[in-house]
Amino acid sequence: GAVVSQHPSRVICKSGTSVKIECRSLDFQATTMFWYRQFPKQSLMLMATSNEGSKATYEQGVEKDKFLINHASLTLSTLTVTSAHPEDSSFYICSARDRGRTGELFFGEGSRLTVL
Amino acid sequence: GENVEQHPSTLSVQEGDSAVIKCTYSDSASNYFPWYKQELGKGPQLIIDIRSNVGEKKDQRIAVTLNKTAKHFSLHITETQPEDSAVYFCAKDGNQFYFGTGTSLTVIP
Numbered sequence: 001g002a003v004v005s006q007h008p009s010r011v012i013c014k015s016g017t018s019v020k021i022e023c024r025s026l027d028f029q030a031t032t033m034f035w036y037r038q039f040p041k042q043s044l045m046l047m048a049t050s051n052e053g054s055k056a057t058y059e060q061g062v063e064k065d066k067f068l069i070n071h072a073s074l075t076l077s078t079l080t081v082t083s084a085h086p087e088d089s090s091f092y093i094c095s096a097r098d099r100g101r102t103g104e105l106f107f108g109e110g111s112r113l114t115v116l
Numbered sequence: 117g118e119n120v121e122q123h124p125s126t127l128s129v130q131e132g133d134s135a136v137i138k139c140t141y142s143d144s145a146s147n148y149f150p151w152y153k154q155e156l157g158k159g160p161q162l163i164i165d166i167r168s169n170v171g172e173k174k175d176q177r178i179a180v181t182l183n184k185t186a187k188h189f190s191l192h193i194t195e196t197q198p199e200d201s202a203v204y205f206c207a208k209d210g211n212q213f214y215f216g217t218g219t220s221l222t223v224i225p
Contacts, residue, residue, distance in 0.1 A: 006159070034213060043205060044160070044215045093159050095213075105150065105213060107159040 002028050004096050006108025013084055014116055021079045021111045023094030030096035033077040034105070035069060038091040050077045074099075084115040120208050122216030129196050130224050137219045139206035140188040148209040149182060149189045153202045154218075160205060164191070196223045 003026040013019050023033055031052050036044040048069050050056040056069035066088075068080040077096075081088055093110040121140045129135050139149075147168040152160035166173045166180045166189065173180050177196075182189040193200055201223045206216040 004159075036215075041220075043218045046214060091157075095159075097213075104148075104162070104165070105207075105209070106162065107152070110157070110159045112157070 002026075002096075002098055002104070002106040004030075004094065004106045004108040006094050006111055008111060009109060010112045010114075012114045012116065015085055016083055018080055018082045019084055019113060021081075021092055021094070021113075023077045023079070023096065023108050025075045025096040025098075025106070028096075028098045029074040030077075031074065031099045032097040033071055034095045034097075035067070035077075035079050036093045036095070038093060038110075044093060047079075081113065084113070086115045089113055089115045120206055120214055120216040122206055122219055124219060125217065126220045126222075128222045128224060131196060131198060133196055135191075135193045135196055135200070135221055135223075137191045137204055137206070137221075138188060139190070139208075139216045140186075141208050142187065143208065144187075146208040149180070150207050150209070151178075151180060151191045152205045152207065152215075154205060155202045163204075193221075196221075198223050198225050 005024045007022045033050045035047045037047050038044045046059050047062045048056045048058045050069050050071040052071050052074050058064045071077040091110050095105050095107045098104050150165035153163045154160045164175050164178050164180050166182050177194045179192040204219045
């Protein structure tokens with residue numbers, strides 16, 4: 001199957017700092033990427049939908065100024081958690097839609113963020 | 117966001133038995149229904165999917181059935197093995213892509 005690379009897999013930062021997470025589609029072009037947040041033993045919560053070359057669409061309740069999303073190319077989207085606080089600690093997962101295969105969505109391995 | 121209803125939330129079966137997980141949805145625009153397996157600390161992995169023009173699809177021990185009229189679809193795992201233990205999510209793709217609430221499957225050796 002298609003490969004989506006997410007980096008870093010784990011990051012620990014101090015409260016007040018910003019953290020950037022990258023999501024890359026390695027062997028296909030992704031016109032749309034999604035960012036999810038997952039709390040322990042819970043489902044994936046869609047945070048935002050990112051389309052290449054345009055502004056991300058955020059879900060209700062997700063602060064766009066806190067979770068900055070950039071989708072600069074067909075293979076890369078980034079999520080920046082700005083001024084991180086302990087409550088931002090979570091598992092963040094990206095996914096990418098293969099433009100060549102209608103509907104199929106492939107996921108990165110996730111990034112575990114811990115804010116001290 | 118919109119979630120798909122998924123049942124049961126936890127499921128324990130003896131090795132070799134079958135496991136069935138069911139999801140229901142309300143959005144008629146959905147055309148694509150994938151199932152994902154998530155192991156601890158990892159991202160979800162696509163295991164099988166079905167499109168709205170098909171009622172059933174099978175891949176070795178895994179099968180998915182879809183009832184568009186009743187708006188539900190199910191995952192069937194036969195001859196379960198301990199390595200099938202994981203959290204399984206259904207999802208639907210229409211105007212947006214949303215996940216079910218998840219089922220934690222435990223296969224007891």
